[in-house]
Amino acid sequence: MSQTAKDLQSEKLLYTSHVHTQGGRDHGIARSNDGQLEVKFSPPGSGRPGTNPEQMLAAGWSACFEGALDIVARKRRITVAEDPTIDAEVDLNYGADGFFLRARLNVSLPGIERHTAQTIIDEAHKICPYSKALSRSIDVTVSLI
Structure with missing residues (x-):
C-alpha cells in the first residue's frame, strides 16, 4: 500500500x-x-x-493492545474499574512454505457488559499498531474471554 x-x-x-x-x-x-x-x-x-522472539512479540502486542483498549474506553467515556488482562499466544509453525507465525489475544475486561466489552475490543484491534501490522501479514484472532 x-x-x-x-x-x-x-x-x-x-x-x-x-x-x-x-x-x-x-x-x-x-x-x-x-x-x-x-x-x-x-x-x-x-x-x-x-x-525467544515469539515471547517478545506476544509481550509487545499485548502491552500495545492494552493501551489501545484504554484509548477506546476513554473516547467512549467508559470507566474500566479493573485493569484489563490479556493472554497473548504466538505460534511458530512450519509448513510447505517454510516458517510462519499465527497469533491470538484473549482479552478480559472485568466489570464491563459483554456487548460493550466486545465493541471496545473490536475498536482497539482497529487502532492498535501491532494489530494492524500483524493482521496484514499473519493469521490473528482477538477474543473476549
Whole structure:
C-alpha cells in the first residue's frame, strides 16, 4: 500500500526504537541504545536462560493492545474499574512454505457488559499498531474471554 504525499505530510513521528542484536535466537542478546532493555535469547524449550522472539512479540502486542483498549474506553467515556488482562499466544509453525507465525489475544475486561466489552475490543484491534501490522501479514484472532 503506497502513501500519497498528503499522507506523508500529515504523519508525525512519535518514537523510534533502537535495539542492537547479536547472536540471533539461539544464543543472542539484544540491547537498546538507552539501556532500558537487555534480553538474552534461547530456543524455545531449551531450558537455557533467555526468551525467544515469539515471547517478545506476544509481550509487545499485548502491552500495545492494552493501551489501545484504554484509548477506546476513554473516547467512549467508559470507566474500566479493573485493569484489563490479556493472554497473548504466538505460534511458530512450519509448513510447505517454510516458517510462519499465527497469533491470538484473549482479552478480559472485568466489570464491563459483554456487548460493550466486545465493541471496545473490536475498536482497539482497529487502532492498535501491532494489530494492524500483524493482521496484514499473519493469521490473528482477538477474543473476549
